[in-house]
Amino acid sequence: MAKLVSFVFVLSLLAFAPLCFCGRNNGGFGSLYPQYYDHSCPKAKEIVKSIMAKAFAREARIAASILRLHFHDCFVQGCDASLLLDSSGNIRTEKNSNPNRNSARGFEVIDEIKSALEKECPQTVSCADILALAARDSTVITGGPYWEVPLGRKDSRTASLSGSNNNIPAPNNTFQTILNRFQNQGLDIVDLVALSGGHTIGNSRCTSFRQRLYNQNGNGQPDKTLPQSLATELRNRCPRSGGDNNLFSLDYVSPTKFDNSYFKNLVGFKGLLNSDQVLLTGNDASAALVKKYADDSEEFFEQFAKSMIKMSNISPLTGSSGEIRKTCRKINT
Ligand code: HEM
The missing domain is CATH 1.10.520.10 (Peroxidase; domain 1)
Known part of the structure; x- marks a missing residue:
């Protein structure tokens, strides 16, 4: 009997899920569902x-x-x-x-x-x-x-x-500020690291990371986690002034392929944005996640999909x- 009651309860939840939770949803998955347009717009x-x-x-x-x-x-x-x-x-x-x-x-x-x-x-x-x-x-x-x-x-x-x-979040925010901004949206540190993996594709302008090259902390010094050789290379097309809109690949290894090389780059201290590299250098828990995704692209793919649904x-x-x-x-x- 108890089983029957709970079965009916679950069924009724499923039946009414699309009708309830209206308005601004708190992020639960109740109100959205993949088949929403199956009848109204099948194509x-x-x-x-x-x-x-x-x-x-x-x-x-x-x-x-x-x-x-x-x-x-x-x-x-x-x-x-x-x-x-x-x-x-x-x-x-x-x-x-x-x-x-x-x-x-x-x-x-x-x-x-x-x-x-x-x-x-x-x-x-x-x-x-x-x-x-x-x-x-x-x-x-x-x-x-x-x-x-x-x-x-x-x-x-x-x-x-x-x-x-x-x-x-801004590219020059601290790790904690970035995490806070994710947490304000109901996302956690796992979501932060996995979703940052979106930077496995696409470009950034010079202006978004220039600070790392010349004046990371207001003392005229570059970001100390940035390898010399990479800094020199980036400065070539991202001068102290000018060239703001010059474009750079966020993942220099495979800029148009969605893979885990973004995380491999971070492990080698070759992230482009400050907000990328701090995932390795700013926090132990996020560093462990970066290493996990660098080692195992399947883990990254699985978590990226989950975190995208959450976002x-x-x-x-x-x-x-x-x-x-x-x-x-x-x-x-
Ligand atoms: C964690 C905090 C994040 C920061 C601080 C950040 C910052 C940035 C910045 C500064 C750029 C370059 C913009 C430019 O110079 O024009 C960029 C590009 C990009 N971001 Fe993020 N981002 C973050 C998270 C994410 C997330 C969660 C996603 C998606 C899941 C994402 C996807 C992208 C993509 C795909 C590009 C390249 C866009 C293009 O080529 O047009 N980012 N991001």
């Missing part, structure tokens, strides 16, 4: 995937750029596509924040996906879900792990420029909260 996942594949064929870096957009969206008001809004009326775009200005890219590809989805099934698939799917596809396209993306997010009617400036579940708008935007760049009128 949605396929459409995202094929446009991502075309965009990747045009330019390999796009995968990295889109993966980053999802991260920068989720850390500000949750994964609600607030990052995609342009300035207008009361909205001050997050695209102008310190982490995003002259840096965040890939918005045109999201527009392309959205307009294809609007043709296929009007006002059905949210921009927030497009970002979550496109980030997964970016990972797979570059050789990384696959996971089923829980879906059903709605889009915000607001953006937060200050949230974008304050919540997203994708930060405070989604669900149910009658938020809206399905017609255009990702502006709220519905």
Whole structure:
């Protein structure tokens, strides 16, 4: 009898899960589920995937750029596509924040996906879900792990420029500040190290790591954890002044391949950003994780997928909260 009661209880939880927990979700996985569009827009996942594949064929870096957009969206008001809004009326775009200005890219590809989805099934698939799917596809396209993306997010009617400036970690933050910013989003040290593995693909501008080369602690000295030879090489194209937008691979070994060489680089003190290298030098627990992922790419892939699902579940708008935007760049009128 007890078994029957608990069976019925679990069943009813499953049946009602999509209907409850509406509004800003606390990060539990209750309200989102992978089959969300199976009836309302059965081709949605396929459409995202094929446009991502075309965009990747045009330019390999796009995968990295889109993966980053999802991260920068989720850390500000949750994964609600607030990052995609342009300035207008009361909205001050997050695209102008310190982490995003002259840096965040890939918005045109999201527009392309959205307009294809609007043709296929009007006002059905949210921009927030497009970002979550496109980030997964970016990972797979570059050789990384696959996971089923829980879906059903709605889009915000607001953006937060200050949230974008304050919540997203900066490359010159201390280990503790970076960890705090992850913890503020309900993510832990394991998520921090695994998700930083996203830097196995993509580029950084000189301006994001220059401090390490010339003046790490305000005393005119370079970062002492940076090997001489690497410092010399980087200074060639990242001078003391000028060249701010010169690009460098975050993972110099295999910049367009999603693999664990990012962690191998860190073990060899060859991380590009200060925020990368401090995962090895700033904390014993994170150093152990870096070494684990450097040794075992399967462990990294498995944890990356888990942590991505966790990050994708930060405070989604669900149910009658938020809206399905017609255009990702502006709220519905
Ligand atoms: C842990 C804290 C993090 C910091 C401080 C950080 C910082 C940065 C910085 C400074 C850049 C280069 C931006 C530029 O110079 O234009 C960058 C690029 C990138 N980040 Fe992060 N990041 C962090 C975590 C993450 C996470 C969690 C992900 C995804 C899971 C991610 C994915 C990326 C990708 C893919 C790029 C390359 C983008 C491109 O080539 O367009 N980052 N990050």
